[in-house]
Amino acid sequence: MSNAVSALNHASYQGFALVEEMGLQGMITLRGDFADATFQKAVKDVCGQDIPGQREVTVADGKGVAWMSPDELLVLVPYSDSASAAMDLAEALKGTHALAANVSDARVVIRVKGENAREVIAKIAPVDLSVASFQPGQIRRTRLAQVAAAFWMSGEDEFTIVAFRSVADYVFNLLKTSAIKGSEVGYL
């Protein structure tokens, strides 16, 4: 898979926050019954994490899992492992009602980093991003201007944003525009 290229090939922009495409990230959409022990074990085996609570995300060492809806998780693994991880999940869940779909290539992952990173997002998402309301460990699915997206804080001043690959350019340019120096809001 040496010829695999991410949507924006690591494009970056330094505004009042850094906006950069993170390259390929393994991702598996996993649907099933969170209460089912087989399901829980399969998740743990593939990414080393327990099933997160509502709107929570846990990531460690390039692996993790995010709560997407009451019957949907987003499993994060290294890109090179994604196809096999999807197969492992399917195998482990055989006989239970579940769906594991590799969506690693269907996404773009962009990171926004900097002291005012919250403000970059708050210009384009109808979400309360105050320190009191949004913290690392939480994931939010919403819209960024005109497209659906999800994001979480991957550090104190850092957001990881997941959007559809086809609109990678749009999302990157959107974040870039939001981060232009001189447009700091001084609010969050």
Added chain:
Amino acid sequence: MSTRLSNTGRLVNRSAVKNFTFNGKKMQGYEGDTLASALLANDQMLVGRSFKYHRPRGIVASGGEEPNALVNMGEGARFEPNQRTTTTELFDGLTCTSQNHWPSLEFDVGVANNYVARFLPAGFYYKTFMAPRAAWKHVFEPIIRQSAGLGKAPKEMDVDRYEHFYAFEDVVVVGGGIAGLQAAKAAADSGAQVMLMEQTTDWGGRAPVDGAVIDGKPADQWIDETVAALEAMENVTLRTRMMGAGVYDHGYITGYERVADHTPGDGRPRHRLWRIRAKQIVTATGAIERPLSFAGNDIPGVMLASAVRDYVVNYGVSIGEKTVVVTNNDDGYRTAIALVEAGLQVPMVVDARSEVEGELPNKARDLGIRVEAGKAIGKVKGGKRVTGVGICLQNGEGGALEEVKCDAVAMAGGWSPVVHLWSHCGGKLIWDETQAHFRPDANRAPTGANGEAFVLTAGIANGDMGTTEALASGDAAGKAAAKAAGHKASRKAAPKADVVAENAMAPVWIMPQNAGPDLRMKMWLDYQNDVKVSDVQLAAREGYESVEHTKRYTTLGMATDQGKLSNINGLAILADSLNAEIPQVGTTTFRPPYTPISMASIAGEARGEIFQPLRKTPMHDWIENNGAHFEPVGHWRRPYAYLQDGETVEEAVKREVKNTRRKLGLLDASTLGKIIVKGPDAGKFMDMMYTNMMSTLKVGKCRYGLMCNENGFLSDDGVVARMDEDTWLCHTTSGGADRIHGWMEEWLQTEWWDWDVYVANVTEQYAQVAVVGPNARKVLEKLGGMDVTKGSLPFMEWAEGQIGGFDTRVFRISFSGELSYEIAVPASQGRAFWDALMEAGEEFGVQPYGTECLHIMRAEKGFIMIGDETDGTIIPQDLGLNWAISKKKEDFLGKRAQERTFMTNPDRWKLVGLETLDGSVLPDGAYAIKEGDNDNGQRNMEGRVTSTYHSPTLGRGIAMGIIHNGPDRMGEVIEFGKVDGTMVKAKIVDQVFFDKNGEKQDV
């Protein structure tokens, strides 16, 4: 003349000179000036012309209510018309020009309207331009268009940036006067998260101008201390230059921040539209002074008394040497006193009240000002500038008692609370008899998601006219808002102000009381739209009793100031004419925004390359660099055709069709929707979603399927592949993936939630390439890998394996009638796979082809296209697709609907092929004409064209269409109407024009 004074001006910094131009004339002002104060300091009173009569217009107000002083601001890419000088901060290098006049501000031809004003009353246009009808297009409209309009439209693209910002607050306080400051302080002291916004650059509002004393300190000092205290609080956000633009449902409030209007080109966004959710909103928006209606009240030099005071106290600008103050209340005397204290002359205070006593009038008398009680201004003398006023009795008809020379008139007609934000979301008003104004009715506040009130009001905006009352209501509103937002109200007491006793105002709606028609038609209500007392009275006589109708008939309050000065006065005139009480007549509706905001701020970031999301496939860059002529398909951009050197689009399409049919073509089919359906009940679910039987499809096989909505109409189509025992992969149309995915989720979540089925939209996971043409197999075999021979991978089957080292899933399906493989690879490898195919295909004559070639090839084969053959009223049976509708299934979405008599009627138009006798291409959408007319006198029709192309393969026009009894009329010649009125004959034929037996695709 108006000029700069040396001894006043609390807001201007005389050490910072700002240069600007007005109509090319160089002028100077100071930092802290508004454009209006700077113009006045340069004796530029005349700033524009009125809309209808082109009368000279001067500055009337000092804030957002200004109706006259609108200018064309800036140049080139920063040009913007209709900018209010009173709310424009002066900056170095500002350029502006006056508007709505021709050829010049000083000499305007349009003023001729003024001399025939008698013949241009309310409703003139409606009454005059009725007939003859033909004249409208060629005579009336061009003339009206020439003379209408305010500023000029910008010619260049705006170079500035604009943005939105989402904020969430417990309490938002709008208005940074003393009531707003105290409200914010009280809410913040109670622990609430508070935002306070002020539309101007300065805190404190009118209190310092009016000389208020708070807690024993001058207002300025109290304001500075309070702002400093608020700034020090973690839970408070203070923003100046930010106007509360609108209040909407569920605590949504927009704030219009003019970030860089005064620093153009400094790299910051020009405007920021804040989209705020507040648990509680406090409107401390102050009040606007009303003009008085007397003859000639629109002559430049006649100004609101509060504005005259503002210009003197805040900006050190005198409006005239001698100012006559005309009032119906005590507050007007503050202006007289301020002027005299600044060393200016006030020859007379004309007070309409018969008895004038009290603290302020007596102070004026003590200063030697002549106070005339029970008097009125009968007329104002002057043309482009006031030269004097005629004084008369208020309760008379206007007979002049004496003439007073003056160069300015300050009018004080009482105060109207700014109730706009209160009213935007349904807050109701009550009429206050004492103050003669509408104020918010606290018992009928706007209610939010929980059914409770979410807007409070404070200060003069609530009708609390005294300083102490304003502070007290601000304090109470702040505490109540914090409490409603879930905090415990602070116990701190509200500050107190020195009380200035004021006597009651007298509601005076025209001056003098018994003025005759000649005077009434010179009493302006709406300065910008030229609506006078006589116009409203005429409207009432002509039967316009509703205030909403009168507004539209007379255009009162319909200008860019939305009647901030004129509405209450106009309402009072209407009520009087109808012999009704003012509250019975009611107000017109207050709608956001409070004052006009830039369209660009509403658009926010959505312009240029991020105007809308464009979806791109992994091959997009290659396509763009290889001559693509794009077309939009949903939000995707797909290549319509790839143009080679010197080719027209038509030539390229022809070449692509011929090359694909003879050699090898590649289509980027990545946009096709791909949805996985999996689970124990997936087969049952598939049978409901599709008209076909999908549960019996064998693993490894493909089947073309149709989807209908519950109304029976075709909604989408595509090839379904059975992946394993409990998994299906559904291909949808390019524009349909999200819609069909949502449709499946809807049924699973809301109707069949007990069925064990999961769906996942994996459209973008794969890049998909259609490898099409007689050489398709050769190029795949050259790349090497999995067996793609007919024996191993027959038509309508799929298989997974490697091709050229890529992990692929290959579908033997064909939308062109050619030997065709649709090959999916992970999107990240899409570009590499495409490049490999192009390289390997060179010896086989490979060329990429676009969507038009795709469309032509499918039409040559008689395949339908969703959106061409279907339009939301077509059932599969109309298109001869009965073979794809299972008769064994008890139910599928749309089945019941298709059983309705209208759907089974044999008279429905049905799909056939069409061939013109002369070989030409039928016009798209053309109707087939039948003998006779229908009941409406229109020609009868018996069908229409749904797809029509020139077929390069057949060298002639081909078309599909739905025709009455079409399939039974093979060989018949019918006529289609063309746009030019002529007819074209076409023969009804089989819709499959090429390779009728499907031999080419199945090799």
Added chain:
Amino acid sequence: MLILECPYCGVAAEETELAAGGEAHLTRFGPGSSDDDFETYMFMRENPKGVNFERWRHANGCGKWFHAARCTMTLEVFGTYSAQTYEPPADLIKAIKKKRPDWPGYGAHK
């Protein structure tokens, strides 16, 4: 602009995250049903001035459909609840009744 709390992900979502889905608790009539029943299912919709039950989807969010009880006059939201139910929960109906004593009750028109 409305805010509705999605009962599936707990987000108080503003309207731009949501997609409206029309009247709630329709009964589907398929093949074999009478013309009247099918017409009612397909076309006839309540349009009350007051308490209304409707479907929404948290489209720019967790993607789930849910139900909302809302006043069409004041836009007061009485509650949101699961899409997997044939009628509004009893406690919600009770709460609405308490707030709107004149409300004839769920299904009173049918």
